[in-house]
Structure formats: structure tokens, C-alpha cells
Amino acid sequence: xxxxxxxILLNNIIAIIAISFITVGTIxxxxxxxxxxxxxxxxxxxxxxxxxxxxxxxxxxxxxxxMVRVPEKLVVLNKDFVRHDLIVDKLNINTAYLSPGQDxxxxxxxxxxxxxxxxxxxxxxTMHGKIIIKAV
Numbered sequence: 001x002x003x004x005x006x007x008i009l010l011n012n013i014i015a016i017i018a019i020s021f022i023t024v025g026t027i028x029x030x031x032x033x034x035x036x037x038x039x040x041x042x043x044x045x046x047x048x049x050x051x052x053x054x055x056x057x058x059x060x061x062x063x064x065x066x067m068v069r070v071p072e073k074l075v076v077l078n079k080d081f082v083r084h085d086l087i088v089d090k091l092n093i094n095t096a097y098l099s100p101g102q103d104x105x106x107x108x109x110x111x112x113x114x115x116x117x118x119x120x121x122x123x124x125x126t127m128h129g130k131i132i133i134k135a136v
Contacts, residue, residue: 048072052079076103076106079101085098088116
């Protein structure tokens, strides 16, 4: 048989855990309001800008064109409410996960012409397209 003092102790432990969760959540929320995410500095991009929003890149998942041996600047900006990334396996491009408002700058470069698939690993069925690298 369990004594009533054991129930009281158990209830106190549960109350302490609940209060701890509430306190940590409140501190986290206040921190986000006091220090919001920085605005992207991608307002005047020279090169290619891919915006991840509504589980698409640039609303249409456009084909991207580049030339062999001519690096092309690529900026990926997440304007969605969920995380996204951009991966091009054969060109070794991987932005890692981008939180809302985050951006990543890289370059498209290849010594050989070809067509390469880009995609978001979190939403590959809706966020994918082609990078087409043409010979000079």
C-alpha cells in the first residue's frame, strides 16, 4: 500500500516539472520577442535568387541556367514558415536546413555540361527543379 505522503511527494514533483516547463517556455518566448530573427540581407542580389515559399522555389521551381567554367552566384532564401534546404547532389551543393528568414549563398560551378536536379530534402515531391549547365 502506498501512503498518502508518497502521493503528496509525487504531486509536488509533477507540479515542479510543470512549472519548470512553463518558466522555460516563457523565457524562450520573451527572448524571441526581444531578439527577433535578423532580416535577410538579400535585397540586392547579383546572381540567382531562389526563394523557398509555400513549398515551392520561386513559385514555379524554375530551371536554372549556367555556363561551364563560369561560376554563378546562387542565394537561397527561406521566406516560408517551415524549414527548407536546397540540395544538388552531383554539384555538391547542400545548404543545410534554413529556418524561416534565413538565407545561404553558394555558387553553381561545373567543368562539364549537363542537367542536374535540385530539390528540398524535406519536400522533394513539390520542391525540385533542374540546373542546366551549357558548354561555352
